[in-house]
Amino acid sequence: MSEVALLQVIGLCVVGIGVAILLFIKARFLRVVGFVVIVLGIFALIALGVPQMASLPPAEEVFDVASIKTPADMAAIGQKIFFSKGQCALCHSIGPSEAARCPDLKGIGAKLTREFLYESLTQPQAYIYKDFRHEGPPKDYPARMPYINKNPIGLSNNEILSVIAFLQQMSGESITVSPSEIVQPVKTAAVMQVAHAR
Amino acid sequence: MNNHGEQRGRIAGFLRGRVWSLTGLGILIGFLGLPALGLAEEAATASAAVAYRDIPQLGGSRNIIWVVAQLHLLLGGFVLGVPIFAWVCEIVGWKTGEKRYDKLAKEFTKLLTSSYATTALFGGILLFLLIGLYPKLMAYLTDVFFPAFVLYCVLFLVETVTLYLYWYGWDAMPDGGLKGLHLFLGFLLNVFAFFIMIVPNSWATFQASPVVITEGSSLARAWAATWNPTWWPVNVHRLIANVVLGGFICGAYAGVRYLMVTTAEERNHYDWMGYVGNFIGVFGMLPLPFAGYWLMREVYQYNQQMGITLMGGFLSWLFILQAMLIGVLFLGANYYFWLGITYRIPGAEVKYRRPIMAMLVILLLCLGVWMTPHSLVASLEEARKLGGTHHPLLGVFGVMSAKMTVANLMILVTFMSFIMYWRAGKQETATWAKVARAVMGGVLGVAALVVIVLGVWGYFVPAITRINYFSVAQVLIVLFVLLTITPLTAVLLRSAKTTSEMVWGRMPPRAGYALVLNAVMVILLMTLMGYARSSSRVHWHIYGVMRDSSQYAYSPALGYAAAFMSLNTFLFCLMVAFIFWVATMGDKGKASIRGAKS
Numbered sequence: 001m002s003e004v005a006l007l008q009v010i011g012l013c014v015v016g017i018g019v020a021i022l023l024f025i026k027a028r029f030l031r032v033v034g035f036v037v038i039v040l041g042i043f044a045l046i047a048l049g050v051p052q053m054a055s056l057p058p059a060e061e062v063f064d065v066a067s068i069k070t071p072a073d074m075a076a077i078g079q080k081i082f083f084s085k086g087q088c089a090l091c092h093s094i095g096p097s098e099a100a101r102c103p104d105l106k107g108i109g110a111k112l113t114r115e116f117l118y119e120s121l122t123q124p125q126a127y128i129y130k131d132f133r134h135e136g137p138p139k140d141y142p143a144r145m146p147y148i149n150k151n152p153i154g155l156s157n158n159e160i161l162s163v164i165a166f167l168q169q170m171s172g173e174s175i176t177v178s179p180s181e182i183v184q185p186v187k188t189a190a191v192m193q194v195a196h197a198r
Numbered sequence: 199m200n201n202h203g204e205q206r207g208r209i210a211g212f213l214r215g216r217v218w219s220l221t222g223l224g225i226l227i228g229f230l231g232l233p234a235l236g237l238a239e240e241a242a243t244a245s246a247a248v249a250y251r252d253i254p255q256l257g258g259s260r261n262i263i264w265v266v267a268q269l270h271l272l273l274g275g276f277v278l279g280v281p282i283f284a285w286v287c288e289i290v291g292w293k294t295g296e297k298r299y300d301k302l303a304k305e306f307t308k309l310l311t312s313s314y315a316t317t318a319l320f321g322g323i324l325l326f327l328l329i330g331l332y333p334k335l336m337a338y339l340t341d342v343f344f345p346a347f348v349l350y351c352v353l354f355l356v357e358t359v360t361l362y363l364y365w366y367g368w369d370a371m372p373d374g375g376l377k378g379l380h381l382f383l384g385f386l387l388n389v390f391a392f393f394i395m396i397v398p399n400s401w402a403t404f405q406a407s408p409v410v411i412t413e414g415s416s417l418a419r420a421w422a423a424t425w426n427p428t429w430w431p432v433n434v435h436r437l438i439a440n441v442v443l444g445g446f447i448c449g450a451y452a453g454v455r456y457l458m459v460t461t462a463e464e465r466n467h468y469d470w471m472g473y474v475g476n477f478i479g480v481f482g483m484l485p486l487p488f489a490g491y492w493l494m495r496e497v498y499q500y501n502q503q504m505g506i507t508l509m510g511g512f513l514s515w516l517f518i519l520q521a522m523l524i525g526v527l528f529l530g531a532n533y534y535f536w537l538g539i540t541y542r543i544p545g546a547e548v549k550y551r552r553p554i555m556a557m558l559v560i561l562l563l564c565l566g567v568w569m570t571p572h573s574l575v576a577s578l579e580e581a582r583k584l585g586g587t588h589h590p591l592l593g594v595f596g597v598m599s600a601k602m603t604v605a606n607l608m609i610l611v612t613f614m615s616f617i618m619y620w621r622a623g624k625q626e627t628a629t630w631a632k633v634a635r636a637v638m639g640g641v642l643g644v645a646a647l648v649v650i651v652l653g654v655w656g657y658f659v660p661a662i663t664r665i666n667y668f669s670v671a672q673v674l675i676v677l678f679v680l681l682t683i684t685p686l687t688a689v690l691l692r693s694a695k696t697t698s699e700m701v702w703g704r705m706p707p708r709a710g711y712a713l714v715l716n717a718v719m720v721i722l723l724m725t726l727m728g729y730a731r732s733s734s735r736v737h738w739h740i741y742g743v744m745r746d747s748s749q750y751a752y753s754p755a756l757g758y759a760a761a762f763m764s765l766n767t768f769l770f771c772l773m774v775a776f777i778f779w780v781a782t783m784g785d786k787g788k789a790s791i792r793g794a795k796s
Binding site for chain 1: 747760
């Protein structure tokens, strides 16, 4: 017997008990209980009568850096990180969107250098705009961008580089991040130094 | 006889003592839970080695949490809804001088004591279970929200103190300035209760619509997470829903007592109480769909995919069930009004028979449209014959434009039922009465027409135009009707002559069952929408941030979920019945002793 059929039998039994209470029992409170039982049983039976669709979770993806051979591989992984672990799409859109709460990233890989992108992700307060939309001296306009390399998001350096590769590819630019950087921590540190030097 | 009465009184006193013990126990559990918060905070900094624990012998961790969390939420809704209900009744009693309102308010405040302890008890159980069964999730949430946890404990403390003062001070502050002070305590009770509701709302809404948290102090991070996009829509929706729940549960209680009482005096009292409960329930129910609409809009704005999962994905059939429950609730509430007109107001039955029939037909037609699914359940062969899964005629009613229109029309009809009941048995004497009636009729007629025109027009414009302008306009028009006709009727009836006095205690037994049905519908709706909100996160504990990687990451189908909804509703009804029984046992004992002495 399938789960739905079993639940339908239980539902029918519940309604039957409610009807029996109403037919044979005079105590008012128990009659009310019988009435409630009938209503709940009918509700469950109706719900069992509509299409039964469960939502199954997709298979969990593992970002295996060892499988990265080309810049395009990096961009593909970067895209997945952008929309999942990186949580970038919580605030940013790619293209105009009413839902976006932060800057649209369409074409961002063409507008900004990879160093600037890296700095924006790891030190979002390092270069901040001035707010001139009021009288008097301009105010600092602190970014609401979180530190992507720290908790709670906590992307690794490899993952950040992959996201940069995705942003460049998505903007029609050639990818300047090399897969060799993934496996050479010294070069990654060099990128960090460039970012700090700015 | 005398001994028997005294014995009952002693039993009642004994149980009353236990009620306070239970209250104390609940609070004690709450404080005992405080170290658990500390432990949870420590767990947040350490890496959580265990992500999940399970108790498969009890149905699995997800099902255990489902039942306990749902019961806690329903009890919480009741505990937060009743103070609003009681305070409003106390104000009405104070302003009008009618002691029965004050008595009703006191009767319901008494229920708070035992229900408060039960709610706290379930909150404590839920907390321990969550820490034990979902340590990784709780570690994350504690890391983000720890300051809010502390605030919640403080709020719980001040709410408890205020409740004690409000309850024990009732007879000590009967009139004059002291009554004003007592009303202020009632106000404070509701303010604290409101904050007790919105603080945990932020945790739940953060799970559904998280925002990225920047660096900063614990307080700044908790504050940032609290201000997530669906926090305020859920706060407003739950606040109104709690009023509705409180009102209809009061109505159900009165309905059950009405069926059980034997004396005419008690029949009159519980008939009147049923009327008040139904009135407050309907009063809250009218704006509730607007709050729900706002919430859905925010969900779509936040994440279109989540909105689609809800309205067009695997949860779309859930909204057909929701329509059915809301439709039955509207019918039940209207039916109770119509019974009131027929039985309580002599001579009104004949006068209002035709309008009642017309309203019933409109309600049924609207319900039919609302319940029409967008896609039909059809086999491949049937779908081929239809030319798709959309019915050529009925498919037109399956879209949002039709559903928004009929929902607004049902609100208008229910509002007119209430106005009709209000005006029945009275004759307006004001010189401008004729003009006022014409204006009210005109406003209602034009509003209904514009709602329908906008609904039909909605088929021919882009969805974004319909959602942003047409649907909003429909809501505003209906609100305009509510806000103009209500005060106009109140002013008109101030000088009206009563032609038929309302006679209480003449309602047939089915009126009591109608009140019980309304309460069951509201509770079922809350369980249904709880499932919708939780399932819209699909396989995420925190949407897009923390994935559910347990064996229970799937969302169950509607039939399975409905079985749990029915179970939870039944358990909640039993608990409320028990609370009412325990709380009123003392009164029965006192009445027996008084009867024996006299």
